[in-house]
Amino acid sequence: MDLKGKTAIVTGGGRDIGRACVLELAARGANVAINYMASSEGADSAVAEIKAAGGEAVPCMESVVTMEGGEKIVQTAVDSFGKLDIVVTCAGILRDRMIFNMSEEEWDDVIAVHLKGTFTVVKHACILFRQQRSGRIITFSSQS
Numbered sequence: 381m382d383l384k385g386k387t388a389i390v391t392g393g394g395r396d397i398g399r400a401c402v403l404e405l406a407a408r409g410a411n412v413a414i415n416y417m418a419s420s421e422g423a424d425s426a427v428a429e430i431k432a433a434g435g436e437a438v439p440c441m442e443s444v445v446t447m448e449g450g451e452k453i454v455q456t457a458v459d460s461f462g463k464l465d466i467v468v469t470c471a472g473i474l475r476d477r478m479i480f481n482m483s484e485e486e487w488d489d490v491i492a493v494h495l496k497g498t499f500t501v502v503k504h505a506c507i508l509f510r511q512q513r514s515g516r517i518i519t520f521s522s523q524s
Contacts, residue, residue: 384409387461389453391415391444391471391501394422397520398470402426406435410466413457415440415501417471436461444471445492450500454508467505468518469498494521 392398394416416423423439430437440456443449457464473493475486509515
């Protein structure tokens with residue numbers, strides 16, 4: 381599938397499955413806004429790899445857990461590339477515990493990133509997608 385001229389956001393795009401999505405989208409010609417909160421190094425190295433291969437990408441360090449962060453992530457893509465076509469929500473965190481020894485704060489953190497983090501970005505992207513009458517959303521879940 382040729383994605384030349386398309387613009388994508390990938391949350392959690394600095395490593396693991398998110399990074400694989402970023403690299404595949406770029407390899408197919410998409411411009412990519414790479415959101416990664418854990419460290420600027422993850423997003424920056426993915427951007428560098430894409431640019432070295434002749435693609436276009438920008439990092440975005442906004443948090444997916446706030447409405448303002450979700451809006452800024454979408455705005456980063458639009459400001460950088462003039463539009464938005466694809467949103468991929470890979471952002472996630474793991475608190476490697478069984479439910480019986482997980483704290484309420486750890487549970488809240490996981491829910492905030494996985495669920496609210498998807499909502500905050502997709503909500504703002506959908507405003508554009510409705511105006512454009514086009515757009516694609518790809519969400520991820522995990523067994524962890």
